[in-house]
Amino acid sequence: MKTVLLQDYEPVISLLRPLFRNPLIFELAKRDFTEKYSGSTLGFIWSFIYPLINILIYMVIFGTLMGARLPGSSSIWSYGVYLVSGLVPWTAFANTVTRSSTVFLDKKNIIAKIHIDLPTLPVYILISESITFVVTFVIFLLIMFLTGFAFSQYLLLIPVLYLIQQVFAYALGFFLGMFVVFLRDLKEVVALGFQIWFWFTPIVYVFDILPKFAQQVLIWNPMCAIVSAYHDIFIYQRMPSFFYLALVLIGSIGLIIIDYYIFKKLEKDIRDFI
Amino acid sequence: MIKVERVSKNFKLYHSPSERLKEIVYRKKYHKDFTALDNISFEVDAGETLGIIGQNGAGKSTLLKILSGIIIPDSGTISVNGKVTGLLELGTGFNYEMTGLENIYMNGTLIGMARDEIDLKKQTIIDFSELGEFIHEPIKTYSSGMTMRLAFSIAIHADPTCFLVDEALSVGDAYFQQKCMRKIQEFRESGGSIIFVSHDTNAVMTLCDYAILLDHGKMISYGIPRGIVDLYISRICINAHQGEKKVNLVSNFNDIDNHTNISTNEIEFLSIKIYDLSKNVITHVHNEEEVILSFSFRSLRLIDDPTFGILIRNRYGISIFGTNSYLLNKKNKPVLPGIDYKVLFQMKITLQPDDYLITFAIDNKGKGINSFDEYLLRLNDIATLKVIQNEKIPIYDGITDLHPTISVETMNNAIEPGVI
Structure with missing residues (x-):
């Protein structure tokens, strides 16, 4: 019965297949970096400088200067760590989705001239944002190490967590991307939506300080589950709740399958409009 | 070989793209139909060149876009064994801030070359473009002729089985154009197919084995270029x-x-x-x-x-x-x-x-x-x-006799020794 199972996953497999024989997305991802800083002397070292300064600002201003503390913690760094460990994954997620949602319009000049497999196109953004994420996270871990923060073995779960988050980002970004081609206003809606979504995710505040009804609403936010998992690893040094993460993953795969069917229906129109 | 069977394409003309979504939601027609191609069939064998002529709006560009896979036809099939590249994508994805060499990689990847394939061919590409040391300079420092030379060199070295050529080859100076034509000839002799779209009827007659005439999306006629x-x-x-x-x-x-x-x-x-x-x-x-x-x-x-x-x-x-x-x-x-x-x-x-x-x-x-x-x-x-041949006149090369006279004379002011 294995073949039947395989056929069930055919949409997902056929989405993934062109990825591995597609040098184009790697070239585009590479260019995403080199292009941003081409002509400048420091080149892509700038992509290290930005996160470094950002992390330092959060840690120093919130921890040392404002003296913000996490409930139940006395470390002056703890709020800074809380903020950064949620903000960095959020930024990777939000950037991946917003940039994927406009990728077909942004790469119009290529799509209108050469045959490109459209479902794989957003993957280059995924790769490029992941590189930024890794660089930022490595810097973050270094700073944590210097400030004497305790590490736990749960840190090894971060790649899994990040993968789930980015599968969700791809599913959502591709979904929005198809509709932005027809409805350009959606671009602004997405940008605004992310502003609101940010405040509906426990990044700058702690989940527990929310009133009961707000907590019940936030439970339905997939990013709440993901950001909380990062907090579990960094702040509370405990195993994240895999139940919610599994739900996010299953939901994302479901969305990719829906994406696939929408794409089959709209591909001709998307290419005509671009 | 490339085979096109009963290909049709309608464009739906909307006031704005969002009306396509309205159509899905309200299940009502919001567009006007425009037939760009109507039941087009033809075949180009290996080593053959097909010319496509027609006035503006005949559907030539739509056909080329369908052949290169940019847009999808409503019905009909296209079968190609191998890669189709075209001159319409000449220099696609060129970034003017980046060097010629970096752009070879980008553009080469875009037209379907693998990375190691580019590694292998980049020297040939550079040599053909005759850019020399300029290849390490950003493209923004190039003249438009140099940019086109680079773009064409990449395109012709991508090893397509079918090459789509849009309009006259306006690549660089007459010397480079000759070089391109020779390269295209070579490509054809090695079994490549060419689809050539042009308004230049003389070029179609010189280059093509067959031609088709398109008018308002319909294939009016297929035959030898002269008749078409x-x-x-x-x-x-x-x-x-x-x-x-x-x-x-x-x-x-x-x-x-x-x-x-x-x-x-x-x-x-x-x-x-x-x-x-x-x-x-x-x-x-x-x-x-x-x-x-x-x-x-x-x-x-x-x-x-x-x-x-x-x-x-x-x-x-x-x-x-x-x-x-x-x-x-x-x-x-x-x-x-x-x-x-x-x-x-x-x-x-x-x-x-x-x-x-x-x-x-x-x-x-x-x-x-x-x-x-x-x-x-x-x-x-x-x-x-x-x-x-008139027995009374000498044979000559070319198409017409320009009646030349030839004389050899000694130079009047011979070069003085020591003054060169």
């Missing part, structure tokens, strides 16, 4: 015709299957005769001799400012010489109805021995080369002019 180009030009004349009586395509008595001649049916063509200067009908002429071409006709109406033209073409359809009485500044008396006339063209045949084809046309009110108020009659290739 004649048909194309005839159709343009029909559109430009301003007379009261409609001008139509007619078949001529020479080739029935080639309906490329036009006529308003107001002129009855009687005969064509080729004479020598002593008025004997001849079957062939020696080069450098004079001939008289005599066309006789009868008109059913008054033609107030008649213009008579001839065109001599070679066997490939390339125009060798054409003129008309308007260009020669000869004002003709009006042609009266019901009277037989004959028009005589006397000329010296300074042509390489070969078979040439004669085209004859009668028009009203000339305005320029092939431009008149009324196109009354045009008969393509109604007779063959057979030119054979």
Whole structure:
């Protein structure tokens, strides 16, 4: 019965297949970096400088200067760590989705001239944002190490967590991307939506300080589950709740399958409009 | 090989793209249909070149886009064994801040080359483009000719099985164009197929093995380039015709299957005769001799400012010489109805021995080369002019004799020793 199972996953497999024989997305991802800083002397070292300064600002201003503390913690760094460990994954997620949602319009000049497999196109953004994420996270871990923060073995779960988050980002970004081609206003809606979504995710505040009804609403936010998992690893040094993460993953795969069917229906129109 | 079967494409014209979504939601039609291609079928074998001609809006670009996979046809199939690349994507994805070499990688990847393939071919690409050390400079420092040279070099080295060429190759200077043409020739000899889209009818006749004529999305005709180009030009004349009586395509008595001649049916063509200067009908002429071409006709109406033209073409359809009485500044008396006339063209045949084809046309009110108020009659290739070698004159290379003189002289002011 294995073949039947395989056929069930055919949409997902056929989405993934062109990825591995597609040098184009790697070239585009590479260019995403080199292009941003081409002509400048420091080149892509700038992509290290930005996160470094950002992390330092959060840690120093919130921890040392404002003296913000996490409930139940006395470390002056703890709020800074809380903020950064949620903000960095959020930024990777939000950037991946917003940039994927406009990728077909942004790469119009290529799509209108050469045959490109459209479902794989957003993957280059995924790769490029992941590189930024890794660089930022490595810097973050270094700073944590210097400030004497305790590490736990749960840190090894971060790649899994990040993968789930980015599968969700791809599913959502591709979904929005198809509709932005027809409805350009959606671009602004997405940008605004992310502003609101940010405040509906426990990044700058702690989940527990929310009133009961707000907590019940936030439970339905997939990013709440993901950001909380990062907090579990960094702040509370405990195993994240895999139940919610599994739900996010299953939901994302479901969305990719829906994406696939929408794409089959709209591909001709998307290419005509671009 | 590339095979196109019953391909059709309709564009839905919306006021804005969002109406496509409205259509899905409300299940109501919000668009106007526009047929860009209607049931197109053809086949290009390995090593063959197919020309596609047609006026603006005929569907040429749509066809090229479908062939390169940018847009998807509504129905029909396209089968290609191998890669299709085209000159329409020349330099796609070029970033002007980045060096030529970096752009070889980007553009090469875009047109479907693997990274190691580019590693292998990049030196050949650089050599062909003749950019030398400039390859390490950003493209923004290049002239437009240099950019095109680089783009073309990448495209031709991508090893396609089918190459789509859009419009004339305006790549760099004449020298580089020659080089490109040689490379394209090489590509064809090694079994590559070419689809060539152009308004340049002479280029189509020189390059292509077959041609198709598109008009408003329909394939009007398929055949040898000469016939297709004649048909194309005839159709343009029909559109430009301003007379009261409609001008139509007619078949001529020479080739029935080639309906490329036009006529308003107001002129009855009687005969064509080729004479020598002593008025004997001849079957062939020696080069450098004079001939008289005599066309006789009868008109059913008054033609107030008649213009008579001839065109001599070679066997490939390339125009060798054409003129008309308007260009020669000869004002003709009006042609009266019901009277037989004959028009005589006397000329010296300074042509390489070969078979040439004669085209004859009668028009009203000339305005320029092939431009008149009324196109009354045009008969393509109604007779063959057979030119054979004149024993009295030396053989030469090329198509026409320019009658050169050659002399060798000693230099008057010889170079003085020590002063160079």
